[in-house]
Structures are given as C-alpha cells and as structure tokens.
Amino acid sequence: MLKEIHEQPQALEETILGRVDGITGQVRFDELENFSLETVERVIITACGTACHAGMIGKYLMEHLAKVPVEVEYASEFRYRQPLLNEKTLVLCISQSGETADTLAAARLAKEKHARVLSICNSMGTSLTRIADRTLYTRAGIEIGVASTKAFSCQLAVLFLLSLYMAQQRKTEEYESILSHVQSLLVLPRQMNELLKISDQIHELARQYYLYHDFLYLGRGVCYPLALEGALKLKEISYLHAEGLSAGEMKHGPIALIEPDVISVVLLGRGITGVKTLANIEEIKARKGKVIAISHPENLDAIPPVEKLLVIPETSEFLAPLLLIIPLQLFAYYVALEKGSDVDQPRNLAKSVTVE
Known part of the structure; x- marks a missing residue:
C-alpha cells in the first residue's frame, strides 16, 4: 500500500498523458470519438466503495464545469430499483477491477433501459468494459493493496478531465477557464511529490493517535466525499471505528459524540465551504475534542489552534481532493502499521467484490 501511495504522482502523469494540451487547454479522449456528450x-x-466516493466528487466537477445534472448512487442500491432512464441519460459506471458484481448489474440495467453507458476502469478486457458503450481507462497500473489508493486518485483525474471535455463540447466554460484548469492539473504530480515528503510527520502523528478508538472525518463540498474516503481507509486497514460526515450536519446530531477521546480529522478545502468548516473546529475545541486539520493554504490565517495542522500546496478548489487524500491515506497506513495490522491484506476484505 505504501508503495502504491508513493506511485500516485507517476500514475497521475500516465492518466493525463495524451489527453490534454497544456498550451491550448484542449482536452481530448480518443476513446470518445463519435460518442458525443452534447x-x-x-x-x-x-459505483461501490472508494469508486463511489470518487463519483461523488465527480458530481461536483460535472455540475460546476459541464452544467449538467448529476446523481450519484451506490450500485448495490441502483440495481434493485426502477430508475427512469432514456437515451439522453448517461450512466457512468466506475470500477477499478471492472468485475464488481453490483456495478456490472447496474450497467446491465442501464443498457436495458436504453441509457448510454460509459465506464471508468483500470483493467482492460474486463466484464464492465465489454458491457459499456465506451470506456475511459485510468492507467494507474496494477494495484495490489486491497485498500485502493492510486486507482482512486486516477479516477478523480479522469472525472476531472471528463468534466472539462464535456464543458468543451457543451460550451459551458470559457477557453481561459479550461486552460487554467488544465495547467493546474499538469503541475499536480510535482505537488504530490512535495506532499509525500511529509510522510515522517504523519507517521509521528499516527504514533500519537493509534491507541484511540473513535475518529470523525469532516468536510464540506468536495471535501465531504473525501471525508468518507478517509474514514473508509482507516476502517479498512486499522479496524478502528471511523465515520465520515458532512461538516454542516454536525449540529444535527453527530456533535453529541465529541469528547476528549474522539479525534476529529477536519478537511478544509478552498472557497466558501472551507471557510464554513472553520466553525466546526471551534465547536469541537469548545467541547474538548481533539482536531487534526488538513487545509488548503487559503485558510491558514483563520484556523484556530489545533493538535496538528497539515497544509497542502496551492491548487484549485476542484483539484484539492487529489492532494488532500494523500495525508489521509498515509495516516491510515501508519495507524494500521502501529497497530500491527496486515495493511495489504486486511481481514474479511477482497480486492475485487465479484459476488453479492
């Protein structure tokens, strides 16, 4: 798993390669030739699990950039209802392995309902790629660790590129805006490498907190699905109770859980949602809770005192998840390591869920 976390900058470069022009800002997918999305x-x-969290972030990207309504649903739920679909509905199925049973069933149902099916997959020649009308490959390389890391990052990158591609086709973003997004994406692998240099800090943080039993992960906007993913990573490999929550929902019940032995991991992205999440830190500290904050540089002057503050490099609001996820993955890894868990083959889990 640690090897695959550190492979993310290279995997991201491979996923981007040939799909963007850093001078013109043009985004292209050869796989989508004669497959108009206008x-x-x-x-x-x-999708399921980590792939669904990527899809939840993709919803924000597509609605903001391509101005198209997007719904996200667990494939295990989608397959057992009667969705209202037609030929103008695009069903986007995401699976690292391409063999996830529920996602395959969801894709088949979408085809039966005459929707267009596009898949995002990391494995060629799989069942999902044969069902889908077209497939966008993530090029993450072989991922062995059960807890997905680099595949998740590459799924986010493909979703970001697809959102820009749709914005080009649908003319919902100005040329200058798309160019700016592309240029920000191109520097991301270097920024990831810089962020990975704080691994020792995160290992020390894990040594401080691995004996605690309850963790809350909080975020808003694109950071909410990231909170779900961070909590999932900790659960998967350390077997600790961790819950991902929308920071805006804390006052509607979860704040009752705050006490000195509960660790809150607070994600502060860029923009208004990051600003709004600052209030959650104040509320948690007022109740003697402990806070680990992972923040975009924009928020630094306003963050109240916390137990630990980690800062990602400067980037756009919608690319911040690709940097914020790295400290979350490393923290989960090092907590599991300190606990003596089998990080790569955690109990009760399989890399690909091929049965219901």
Whole structure:
C-alpha cells in the first residue's frame, strides 16, 4: 500500500498523458470519438466503495464545469430499483477491477433501459468494459493493496478531465477557464511529490493517535466525499471505528459524540465551504475534542489552534481532493502499521467484490 501511495504522482502523469494540451487547454479522449456528450441531459454515476466516493466528487466537477445534472448512487442500491432512464441519460459506471458484481448489474440495467453507458476502469478486457458503450481507462497500473489508493486518485483525474471535455463540447466554460484548469492539473504530480515528503510527520502523528478508538472525518463540498474516503481507509486497514460526515450536519446530531477521546480529522478545502468548516473546529475545541486539520493554504490565517495542522500546496478548489487524500491515506497506513495490522491484506476484505 505504501508503495502504491508513493506511485500516485507517476500514475497521475500516465492518466493525463495524451489527453490534454497544456498550451491550448484542449482536452481530448480518443476513446470518445463519435460518442458525443452534447445531448446528454442527465448523468447518473454508480459505483461501490472508494469508486463511489470518487463519483461523488465527480458530481461536483460535472455540475460546476459541464452544467449538467448529476446523481450519484451506490450500485448495490441502483440495481434493485426502477430508475427512469432514456437515451439522453448517461450512466457512468466506475470500477477499478471492472468485475464488481453490483456495478456490472447496474450497467446491465442501464443498457436495458436504453441509457448510454460509459465506464471508468483500470483493467482492460474486463466484464464492465465489454458491457459499456465506451470506456475511459485510468492507467494507474496494477494495484495490489486491497485498500485502493492510486486507482482512486486516477479516477478523480479522469472525472476531472471528463468534466472539462464535456464543458468543451457543451460550451459551458470559457477557453481561459479550461486552460487554467488544465495547467493546474499538469503541475499536480510535482505537488504530490512535495506532499509525500511529509510522510515522517504523519507517521509521528499516527504514533500519537493509534491507541484511540473513535475518529470523525469532516468536510464540506468536495471535501465531504473525501471525508468518507478517509474514514473508509482507516476502517479498512486499522479496524478502528471511523465515520465520515458532512461538516454542516454536525449540529444535527453527530456533535453529541465529541469528547476528549474522539479525534476529529477536519478537511478544509478552498472557497466558501472551507471557510464554513472553520466553525466546526471551534465547536469541537469548545467541547474538548481533539482536531487534526488538513487545509488548503487559503485558510491558514483563520484556523484556530489545533493538535496538528497539515497544509497542502496551492491548487484549485476542484483539484484539492487529489492532494488532500494523500495525508489521509498515509495516516491510515501508519495507524494500521502501529497497530500491527496486515495493511495489504486486511481481514474479511477482497480486492475485487465479484459476488453479492
């Protein structure tokens, strides 16, 4: 797993390669030739686990950039209802392995309902790629660790590129805006490498907190799905109770959980949602809770005192998740390591869930 975390900058470069022009800002997918997305009226993203968290972030990207309505649903739920689909509905199925049973069933159902099916997959020649009308490959390389890391980052990158591609086709973003997004994406591998240099800091943080039993992960906007993913990583490999929450929902019940032995990992992205999340830190500290904050540089002057503050490099609001995820993955890894867990083959889990 640690090797695959450190492979993310290279995997991201491979995923981007040939799909963007840093001078013109043009985004292209050879896989989508003669597969126009201009007439799409609605997108449904369906997936399981980590892939679904990527899809939830993709919803923000597509709605903001391509201005198309997007729904996200667990494939295990989607497959057992009667969704209202037609030929102007794009069903986007995401699976690292391409063999996830529920996602395959969701793709088949979408085809039966005459929707167009596009898949995002890391494995060629799999069942999902054969069902889908077209497939966008993530090029993450072989991922052995059960807890997905580099595949998740590459899924986010493909979703970001797809959102820009749709914005080009649908003319919903100005040329200058798309160019700016592309240029920000191109420097991300270097920024990831810089961020990975704080591994020792995160290892020390894990040594401080691995004996605690309850963790809350909080975020808003694109950071909410990231909170879910951070909590999932800790659960998967350390077997600790961890819960991902929308920071805006804390006052609607979860704040009752705050006490000195509960660790809150607070994600502060760029923009208004990051600013709003600052209030959650104040509320947690007022109740003697402990806070680990991972923040975009924009928020630094306003962050109240916390137990630990980690800062990502400067980037855009929608690319911040690709940097914020790295400290979350490393923290989960080092906590599991300190606990003596089998990081690469955690109990009760399989890399690919091929049965219901």
